[in-house]
Amino acid sequence: MRPVRVRFAPSPTGGLHIGGVRTALYNYLLARQHQGTMILRIEDTDQTRFVPGAEEYIIESLKWAGIKIDEGVGVGGPHAPYRQSERKPIYQKYAQQLIDEGNAYYAFDTPEELEAMRERLKAAGVDNYQYNSVTRMQMRNSLTLSEGEVKNLIASGTPYVIRLKVPKKEEIRLNDIIRGWVMVYSSQIDDKVLMKGDGMPTYHLANVVDDYLMKISHVIRGEEWLPSAPLHVLLYRFLGWEQDMPQFVHLPLILKPDGNGKLSKRDADKYGFPIFPRTWTDPVSGTVSVGYKDAGYLPEALVNFLALLGWNPGTTQEIFSMEQLIEAFSFDRVNKAGARFDIQKAQWFNQQYLRAKSDDELVVYLQESLKGENISCDEAKAKKIVTIMRDRVTFPGEFWSQGKFFFFAPTTFDEGVISKKWNDEAVKVLSAFKDEIAKAATLDAATAKAALEQVTATLGIGSGKIMQALRVSLTGAGGGPDLMMIMEIIGAQEVVKRIQYALQTLKVKVA
RNA sequence: GGUCCGUUCGUCUAGGGGUUAGGACACCAGAUUUUCAUUCUGGUAACACGGGUUCGAUUCCCGUACGGACUACCA
Numbered sequence: 001m002r003p004v005r006v007r008f009a010p011s012p013t014g015g016l017h018i019g020g021v022r023t024a025l026y027n028y029l030l031a032r033q034h035q036g037t038m039i040l041r042i043e044d045t046d047q048t049r050f051v052p053g054a055e056e057y058i059i060e061s062l063k064w065a066g067i068k069i070d071e072g073v074g075v076g077g078p079h080a081p082y083r084q085s086e087r088k089p090i091y092q093k094y095a096q097q098l099i100d101e102g103n104a105y106y107a108f109d110t111p112e113e114l115e116a117m118r119e120r121l122k123a124a125g126v127d128n129y130q131y132n133s134v135t136r137m138q139m140r141n142s143l144t145l146s147e148g149e150v151k152n153l154i155a156s157g158t159p160y161v162i163r164l165k166v167p168k169k170e171e172i173r174l175n176d177i178i179r180g181w182v183m184v185y186s187s188q189i190d191d192k193v194l195m196k197g198d199g200m201p202t203y204h205l206a207n208v209v210d211d212y213l214m215k216i217s218h219v220i221r222g223e224e225w226l227p228s229a230p231l232h233v234l235l236y237r238f239l240g241w242e243q244d245m246p247q248f249v250h251l252p253l254i255l256k257p258d259g260n261g262k263l264s265k266r267d268a269d270k271y272g273f274p275i276f277p278r279t280w281t282d283p284v285s286g287t288v289s290v291g292y293k294d295a296g297y298l299p300e301a302l303v304n305f306l307a308l309l310g311w312n313p314g315t316t317q318e319i320f321s322m323e324q325l326i327e328a329f330s331f332d333r334v335n336k337a338g339a340r341f342d343i344q345k346a347q348w349f350n351q352q353y354l355r356a357k358s359d360d361e362l363v364v365y366l367q368e369s370l371k372g373e374n375i376s377c378d379e380a381k382a383k384k385i386v387t388i389m390r391d392r393v394t395f396p397g398e399f400w401s402q403g404k405f406f407f408f409a410p411t412t413f414d415e416g417v418i419s420k421k422w423n424d425e426a427v428k429v430l431s432a433f434k435d436e437i438a439k440a441a442t443l444d445a446a447t448a449k450a451a452l453e454q455v456t457a458t459l460g461i462g463s464g465k466i467m468q469a470l471r472v473s474l475t476g477a478g479g480g481p482d483l484m485m486i487m488e489i490i491g492a493q494e495v496v497k498r499i500q501y502a503l504q505t506l507k508v509k510v511a
Numbered sequence: 512g513g514u515c516c517g518u519u520c521g522u523c524u525a526g527g528g529g530u531u532a533g534g535a536c537a538c539c540a541g542a543u544u545u546u547c548a549u550u551c552u553g554g555u556a557a558c559a560c561g562g563g564u565u566c567g568a569u570u571c572c573c574g575u576a577c578g579g580a581c582u583a584c585c586a
Contacts, residue, residue, distance in 0.1 A: 467545035479547025
C-alpha cells in the first residue's frame with residue numbers, strides 16, 4: 001500500500017465550520033493510524049471571497065483541537081507552495097496540456113450569453129440546462145470558432161475561460177470507500193470551467209492537480225463533493241493520472257438539529273450554540289461569533305463528540321482520547337446517512353472530560369474566571385470550592401458563575417424557597433444558630449454541623465425543615481453544594497453577617 | 512426539474528434472514544442526599560411504506576414516499 005498522505009483543504013473565507021473540523025479530524029486520524037502525513041492546503045482560488053485572517057484562524061483552530069499538521073501552509077514541505085493562489089503557473093500548465101490534447105477548450109461566452117442559453121433551454125423544456133456536449137456547439141468557444149478567430153480574441157484581450165470537454169456518452173465509475181461504487185453518465189456532467197477569466201483555476205482543476213502532485217492517497221471530504229467526484233475522475237483520466245488517483249471518501253454531512261439540511265452558522269446562532277472552534281470576528285462586519293473554546297468546551301471533548309458524529313467503534317465505549325481514536329478509527333464504521341447535530345451530547349462529553357480533571361487543574365479554571373473579575377482567592381479556598389462544585393458543572397466557567405456566593409453575599413433571595421420555607425421556626429433557628437456561630441473561634445464543616453444540630457435540638461425543630469432557609473440566607477438560592485462546606489469556606493464572620501442580613505431583610509415578609 | 516446519495520427509539524447509533532431489536536444522550540419515575548446536582552436502579556420510546564424472494568424479513572431484491580447534497584468563471 002502506498003504511504004498515506006491526506007490533506008485538509010479549506011478555503012479561507014471565514015471561520016472554520018465545525019463540519020470542517022470533523023473532516024480535518026477524520027483526515028488526521030487516518031494519517032496517524034498509518035504513520036502517514038497530514039497536509040494543510042489552503043484553497044484560495046476565489047479572490048473575491050478571500051477573508052483576511054481566516055488562514056491564521058484555521059491554523060490556530062486546528063491546533064487548539066489537537067490536529068497537528070505535518071506539511072503544508074504554516075509548516076512548509078516538499079511540495080510547497082501549499083497555497084493555491086501561489087501555484088497559478090502549475091495549473092496553467094496542465095490546463096494547456098488539456099487543451100493541447102483536445103480535452104479542454106477556450107470559451108468566450110459572457111455571463112449574459114450563458115444566462116440566455118439557460119433560459120432558452122429551460123423554455124424549451126430541456127431537463128438539464130448545461131454547457132455540455134450538445135449546447136457547446138451553439139456557444140462561442142474554440143470548438144465553434146475558427147483557429148484564427150480564437151487567436152485574435154485571445155490576442156485582443158477578450159476574457160475567456162477554459163472548459164473541460166466532457167465526452168458525450170460514457171459511464172464514469174468511482175469506488176467511494178464509504179459508499180461503494182457510484183456510477184454516473186458523462187452526459188450528466190457539464191463542461192465545467194477549469195480556468196477562470198482571472199487566470200485562476202477553479203476548485204476542480206486545482207484540487208485534482210494538487211492532489212496528484214502532492215501524492216495524496218485519500219481524498220476525504222464532505223458529501224457535498226460527491227456529485228462532482230466523477231468529474232474529478234475524468235480529469236485524472238485526461239491528465240493521464242488514473243493509476244495514481246487517490247481513494248475517495250465522502251463523509252456524511254452534519255445536519256441541522258431539526259434534520260433539514262446541513263448545519264450552518266445561521267442554525268447555530270438560532271439554537272444558541274457555537275459553530276466555530278474559536279471565537280471569530282468577521283473583519284468586514286465586525287460580527288463576533290463565540291467559539292467552542294470560549295464557550296467553555298474542552299478540545300478533547302469536542303473532538304470526542306465530533307468523532308462519534310458519524311462514526312462508531314462498534315463497542316459501547318464512548319469516551320475516546322485522541323490516541324484511542326487513532327487506534328480505533330475506521331471508515332468501515334462511518335455511517336452513510338447524515339448526522340444531526342446535538343449540542344446536548346456535546347455538553348455531556350464536556351462534563352465527562354471536565355470531571356476527569358484533577359482538583360488542581362480545575363482550580364486553574366476557577367482562578368482564571370476570578371482573575372477576569374479582579375477577585376483574588378487563595379489556593380486553599382479555591383481548592384475547597386472546586387472540590388464541592390466539581391460534580392455539578394459542565395463548563396469551567398461555572399465554578400465562578402454558579403459559585404459567586406463564595407465571594408459575594410446574596411442581595412436577593414429565591415422567592416420560591418422564601419415563600420415555602422421562611423417561617424417562624426426558620427427565623428428562630430437561624431437567629432440562634434447565628435449567635436452560636438458568632439461565638440465560634442474557627443468554623444469548619446464539622447463544627448457548623450454540630451452547632452446546627454445543637455440549636456435545632458435545643459429548639460426542638462427538625463433540621464430538615466430549616467435547611468433551605470439557612471441555605472437561601474447564605475447563598476440566595478434553594479440549591480447548591482454542601483452547606484456545611486459552604487460555611488467553612490466563607491467563614492464564621494461572613495455566615496453571621498449573611499444570616500443577620502437575611503433576617504432583617506426578610507422580616508417584613510414574615511410579618 | 513435533473514443527477515447523485517440516504518432512511519433502526521426524540522437524537523447519535525449497534526445489529527442482522529428466526530433477537531425480549533442492544534447501548535449512549537435527552538426525557539420520566541424511584542432510591543440516596545439537608546436542598547439542587549451527582550450517583551444508583553428502573554421506565555417510556557425505533558426498524559418509513561408497498562410489493563416480491565423465503566417456512567420466516569426489520570435484515571436480501573424492486574418500487575413508492577420522504578429527506579439531503581449538487582446543479583456558478585464558490586469552494
